[in-house]
Amino acid sequence: MIKKITTFTSLAAILDRANVDTDLIIPQKFLKSISRKGFGRYVFNNLRLRPDGSLDPTSSLNAPRYQGAGILVSRENFGCGSSREHASWALLDYGFRAVVAPSFGDIFKNNSFKNSLLLVELPGVTILELIQLINETPGLELTINLLDQRISGPKGFATTFDFDPYRKKMLLNGWDDISLTLKKEVLINAYERSHRYP
Amino acid sequence: MASLLDKIWDAHIVERIEGTPDLLYVDRHLVHEVTSPQAFEALRLAGRKVRRPDLTFAVIDHSIPTDDRSRPLQDEVAEAQLAALEKNQAEFGLTIFFGDTDPRQGVIHVTMPEQGIVLPGYTVVCGDSHTASHGALGALAFGIGTSEVEHVLATQTIYQAKPRQMAVEVRGVLPPSVAAKDLILHIINVVGVAGGNGHAIEYWGDGVTALSVESRLTLSNMTIECGAKIGLIAPDDITFKYLKGRPLAPDKANWTTFETYWRALFTDPGHKFDRQVSIDASEVLPRATWGTNPAQSVPLSGRVPGPGDFSDPAEQIAVEKALRYQNLQPGIRLADIPIDYVFIGSCTNGRIEDLREAASILKGRRLAKGVTALVVPGSGLVKAQAEREGLAAIFTAAGCQFREAGCSMCLGMNPDFVPSGFRCASTSNRNFEDRQGRGSRTHLLSPAAAAATAVCGRLTDPREFM
Known part of the structure; x- marks a missing residue:
């Protein structure tokens, strides 16, 4: 469900690889749950956990400096592949509220919007700059302001980002789109009556 | 338009x-x-x-x-x-x-x-x-x-x-x-x-x-x-x-x-697309993926590329990472990559024509030693037709397991998965890390190529059997 987002500040973590697919975000063996909750413990399971289920201390995502991070910075085409919304649920349940990357998979983009996981697109060069800044600055926090479409951090880091105006309005208001569409029942009824398709 | x-x-x-x-x-x-x-x-x-x-x-x-x-x-x-x-x-x-x-x-x-x-x-x-x-x-x-x-x-x-x-x-x-x-x-x-x-x-x-x-x-x-x-x-x-x-x-x-x-459903002549790509059919050869995303493929007659074959530094890193995961050396021939598992099925290639293609190569032949092969029809009706046409008998005679319909080893959500460290020639659609099971290594290819590979025990261009 779409929940209201305005501004938030959080610790930033890096996942420095391109084409992070949704299989990597949440592997197949955890898709059998019929609930929306509880996927956070399995997020990036095969990067974070050993086959026996114990935490892998060599995984960058398990680094103490990233614990409690609410913003994930990654590379091109994040969330490509499978349509599993479990990927957005898992990221949110783990504690991420935003992912910042140069581009995202189309279906993942829709799924994240529907769950108020904020996706911020920045040019590849800005991402490189940001990755360097985070590496140099343990405990670095970023502030994302959706209203102003602005992301900022320490050492003068600040930039604006593009954001779809319709989605922005929905997120700033936390509107439930199903309720809104159900109010358009008259239109849907009319379409069904006049559907020109044979 | x-x-x-x-x-x-x-x-x-x-x-x-x-x-x-x-x-x-x-x-x-x-x-x-x-x-x-x-x-x-x-x-x-x-x-x-x-x-x-x-x-x-x-x-x-x-x-x-x-x-x-x-x-x-x-x-x-x-x-x-x-x-x-x-x-x-x-x-x-x-x-x-x-x-x-x-x-x-x-x-x-x-x-x-x-x-x-x-x-x-x-x-x-x-x-x-x-x-x-x-x-x-x-x-x-x-x-x-x-x-x-x-x-x-x-x-x-x-x-x-x-x-x-x-x-x-x-x-x-x-x-x-x-x-x-x-x-x-x-x-x-x-x-x-x-x-x-x-x-x-x-x-x-x-x-x-x-x-x-x-x-x-x-x-x-x-x-x-x-x-x-x-x-x-x-x-x-x-x-x-x-x-x-x-x-x-x-x-x-x-x-x-x-x-x-x-009959009215077609693009009007002169319609301008945002982007156009042209492919010359004569340049398309039997292919397989070598890496960990579906764009990383070469002809089966070719060799595994290395980071040096790409100019973009980000691409070079991705290639290096993929080769490490796949446990492959740059420059080796695809035909020299040994295979443990073969999966024929999925929404990509689990229809009757796919099974016919695979059966035409497996007919009268046996799986190479050490190869496990699953043939999973895309539907119960495909399975029944494959049985009627004698394809099921060809698969089982060759040593393949002929199964009930489902997504199966394409993503290994059910009990069909590739164990860690093993290599699978698969007619499915994704060769992502861990896709067919944690630590599994996938090579995507056609049903005919999968069948040829099953017989030879290494990635094989199906034209060797045609």
Whole structure:
């Protein structure tokens, strides 16, 4: 469900690889749950956990400096592949509220919007700059302001980002789109009556 | 001058407001057990109904075992998932449901076209990225997430921003030894793994119209692997012939009305696409992937590339990473890569023509020593036909396991997975890290190439057997 987002500040973590697919975000063996909750413990399971289920201390995502991070910075085409919304649920349940990357998979983009996981697109060069800044600055926090479409951090880091105006309005208001569409029942009824398709 | 996509899109607009996505009507909502339970549960909690249970079609495919299916399933979580869809189907009154004992049960993208449920000009959605498959019939079809599934269940509509449009033209006809799978691997390699993001792709040209509907389904199926969630092929006589007589396709009395409409579904000459890609069919060879995304493929007669073969530094890092995961050295011949497992099946290549191609090579031959091969038909009806045609007997005589229908080893949600460190030649659609099981290594290829590989125990160009 779409929940209201305005501004938030959080610790930033890096996942420095391109084409992070949704299989990597949440592997197949955890898709059998019929609930929306509880996927956070399995997020990036095969990067974070050993086959026996114990935490892998060599995984960058398990680094103490990233614990409690609410913003994930990654590379091109994040969330490509499978349509599993479990990927957005898992990221949110783990504690991420935003992912910042140069581009995202189309279906993942829709799924994240529907769950108020904020996706911020920045040019590849800005991402490189940001990755360097985070590496140099343990405990670095970023502030994302959706209203102003602005992301900022320490050492003068600040930039604006593009954001779809319709989605922005929905997120700033936390509107439930199903309720809104159900109010358009008259239109849907009319379409069904006049559907020109044979 | 409208495109095929424009025509179908515009015919389905329930509401268009400047600056917001269009509200589109959905003609066919396909549902499976993995991405639907949370959507039905949310409806239940909100006291909502399924608006059109007669336009919502359900099947069990991802979690179901392909060997012992006795209920309750040994895997309790999978059992709960099956039970949830059964309960939801009954409670919300879905008219069509292919459950575990129904002979029509199978992979959703195989069984729905097979039944004539998907027709040209329809809008089709499903909580599954390989919904792109159905564009092969001239339907506007795309994968959605569970929240969108919930929206469609409640309203029979979906908000969608119109994508940019790309045309992929295939000039000339593919040589007989080259399959639709080789063509789509070639196209993804050209377009790039993210090259289709934000786009719908229409496939056209002699190389496309010469294909059977089953081959077109293979082609359109993997559109998502270059980032585009919609693939489209204009319907033609081959499409109409495929549809005629299917159980839920229009009957004789209505056929002409439908066909007249379908014949208007094509891109007007002179329509300008946002991007055009041209493929020379004579340059397409039998291929396989070497890396960990579907764009990383080369001809089976070729060699594994190295980071030095790429100019982009980010690409070089990706190649290095992929080779490390795949445990491959740059420069080795694909033909020297030994294989432990072979998987023939999936929504990409689990149809009868795929099984025929594989059987034509396996006939009278045996699996190489140490190779485990699974042949998993895309549907119960494909399985029955393969048995009638004697293909099943060929597979078992060769030493393959011939299974019940399901998604199976494509993603290893059921008990069929590739163990860590083992290498699989697979006719499925994704070679991501851990896709077929944690630590598994995947090489995507055509059914004929998979069969040739099974016989030789190493990646093999099927032309060696033709």
